[in-house]
């Protein structure tokens with residue numbers, strides 16, 4: 160059984176109806192308070208326009224930042240509404256309320272083909288508690304519920320999960336469907352060889368995904384600071400590198416169990432500090448001296464990872480290979496992005512698991528060269544860990 164989507168609804172299900180659509184518009188703002196990356200807004204447009212084209216009125220719910228259950232001006236969705244108006248050539252209204260008589264009246268005042276964005280759901284005390292009374296109030300805003308907020312699907316909140324009980328049908332949007340198809344497809348039936356690449360700062364944040372992926376992949380390539388915890392577990396000196404001492408036993412156990420599948424960097428780009436890029440040099444992984452730290456994988460590791468990635472038929476990547484925000488420690492991360500682009504050209508399915516890796520791919524200008532760039536960092540990790548996503552399990556099955 161799979162999740163029902165808006166494609167399972169007929170025009171009669173939608174015409175004249177108020178579609179209550181939960182989106183993930185949690186986007187960054189620049190210093191002037193304008194949206195600086197509209198990827199998540201753009202990603203929701205196919206669902207919005209599909210609903211509008213079938214004669215529905217679209218009521219959008221979204222969270223923004225982490226206010227503590229009460230209004231805070233800096234977390235208003237107003238700048239997002241401004242960008243949405245620029246991106247969507249349809250009438251778009253914004254209301255500084257989320258629930259209550261004014262909000263419900265505004266949804267009824269919409270003409271077919273119009274859009275209403277309501278204020279930040281996290282201004283409401285019951286949102287993050289998945290409060291039942293709030294879920295019922297939210298349900299008054301629509302005649303059907305569509306969840307397209309993959310990036311927030313790992314949150315069991317009133318607007319992502321609870322509301323689906325009271326606003327039916329409750330179906331997935333096109334972005335949600337696409338995310339689940341790519342990530343789920345890689346896990347369920349990957350074309351082989353299947354290579355996963357995991358990086359980032361801490362092994363503790365990725366251990367569940369390492370465990371979940373190991374039985375499924377042909378090669379699991381490790382980068383980022385988490386490689387250093389493995390180095391230490393192998394008995395290497397790691398200088399000032401970021402190591403999690405309380406994870407050493409776990410790393411040893413993984414090394415023993417994983418065998419050849421787990422591929423660690425053979426060399427490291429080191430420096431006295433991450434701000435001392437001009438002093439960066441390459442050493443073997445066993446030769447990281449006291450007073451210096453690994454900030455990227457080295458060129459021999461890049462060559463090995465590139466060969467494995469370019470000959471794979473499914474590639475999944477989450478987490479940068481180094482401190483990619485600070486050149487020259489961006490080399491490993493960008494090399495992985497380029498190798499994945501080559502793999503796509505060879506016919507592989509290439510998936511970026513959101514977060515920092517998605518940012519790196521965007522910075523390299525390679526987004527369009529990937530089969531899929533996830534809009535969810537935390538959500539994609541939890542999905543890959545095999546966890547249930549409350550925003551998905553609340554929806555109807557077909």
Ligand SMILES: Nc1ncnc2c1ncn2[C@@H]1O[C@H](COP(=O)(O)OP(=O)(O)OP(=O)(O)O)[C@@H](O)[C@H]1O
Pocket residue numbers: 358359360361364382383384385401453454455477478479480481482483484513514515516536537
């Ligand atoms: N060798 C290293 N030493 C110190 N920091 C590192 C190293 N390699 C990578 N990092 C840092 O790790 C951070 C990313 O780690 P994180 O675990 O948050 O990754 P992520 O999963 O991509 O992020 P997100 O949670 O946004 O999805 C980056 O800011 C990067 O600079």
Ligand SMILES: O=C(O)[C@H](O)COP(=O)(O)O
Pocket residue numbers: 183185224225310311314535536537538
């Ligand atoms: O930005 C995200 O990852 C999602 O929008 C979820 O946001 P949250 O981590 O504040 O729940």
